[in-house]
Amino acid sequence: MDKDKLKKLAADPKFIPGIYNYCNRWCERCEFIEKCLNYAIGKEDERFSSVNMNNESFTGQMIETLKASQELLKEIADEEGVDLTNVNAEEIAHEEKKKRKEDEKHTCAKAAMQYTKAVKEWFDTSEHTFKEKEDELNNEYQLEIPNTNPFEESEVIFDAVEVIRWYQHQIYVKIMRALHGREFEDIEELDEFPKDSDGSAKVALIAIDNSIDAWEKLRTNLTDEEDKILDIIIHLDKLRKDLEAEFPDARNFVRPGFDEYV
Ligand code: SF4
Structure with a gap:
């Protein structure tokens, strides 16, 4: 174009x-x-x-x-x-790299990266769980077991997996953007304006909220994995609290369109 x-x-x-x-x-x-x-x-x-x-x-x-x-x-x-x-593009790139390295050490960034890896590990080791669930749902369908709804259950599981996968990396990316952006907003004249770092932190928080909801659905439907999933939820919940403490105004950030039609 x-x-x-x-x-x-x-x-x-x-x-x-x-x-x-x-x-x-x-x-x-x-x-x-x-x-x-x-x-x-x-x-x-x-x-x-x-x-x-x-x-x-x-x-x-x-x-x-x-x-x-x-x-x-x-x-x-x-x-x-x-x-x-x-x-001076070279100087800016150098500074950016330095700042990024510092941000990577932040508690929230580290926890988000751990989460990204934990999701991968869980899916890598849970193939058999999904296979067993598939067999169970097929069985319910074929035998027409009363009080079961295999279609609805499979949809819930499928959607939860999609949500978790969608946000798996985004949480880290948005937290890094929030941490990175904060440094450039430390100017008195900008105090009255909404901060990009709060906006990015809010997107990360929503991603965490949605991911926790999705993990809860998997926990209910994949009972064999209950304990492992609970560990992941606890980790995410702690990250959510830490992030809220780090960006106390994030939840109040008004996202154009989503929180208010502008
Ligand atoms: S706001 Fe635009 S880029 Fe973002 S999800 Fe909606 S259509 Fe896609």
């Missing part, structure tokens, strides 16, 4: 500004796809790529859109009198 098309698309008032900054990126399940510029750009690129399958690769299209975004950024910087050539 070229710069002018991007500009025209972005000017459409139907889009909620910045909605994509504090969402869970689960577009398939999002009720705001019609109001999201990010989604619209993705769809437009997808459409263009499939129409031009023979002479335009998907990567080429991505580069084109990134180029257009860069040009747009430069145009806005020029209008605002900001000299982007004055920016």
Whole structure:
């Protein structure tokens, strides 16, 4: 997509500004796809790529859109009198790397990374549990056992697995963004504005809430795994409390669209 098309698309008032900054990126399940510029750009690129399958690769299209975004950024910087050539990219990259290393040592970041690994480990070792459950549900269906609903139960399990998998890495990513962003917000003039770090922490907290709910459903339905799942829930719950203590205003952050129509 070229710069002018991007500009025209972005000017459409139907889009909620910045909605994509504090969402869970689960577009398939999002009720705001019609109001999201990010989604619209993705769809437009997808459409263009499939129409031009023979002479335009998907990567080429991505580069084109990134180029257009860069040009747009430069145009806005020029209008605002900001000299982007004055920016020392190497120095910034070095500082970013240093800061990232520090953030990785934070209790919340470490706990989130542990969680990511624990999820992988649990799924790696639970294949037999799912197989047994599948046999049990098939049995219930074939024998028409009263007071059972194998379809509903399998749907609950399937959905819980999808939710856990969706947030498995996102919790860590959002916590890192919250920790990282906080440093740049420590300016008195910004005090009255909502903080990006709180927004990111809120997205992480919601991801934790949803993951805990999903694990509870698995705990109810996969009783053999009850103890292991309980350990994971306890770990997540502690992370949730630590994160709330670290970002006490996060729950009150108003996410455009999701918490308030803007
Ligand atoms: S706001 Fe919704 S549609 Fe837009 S990127 Fe986020 S999940 Fe996808």
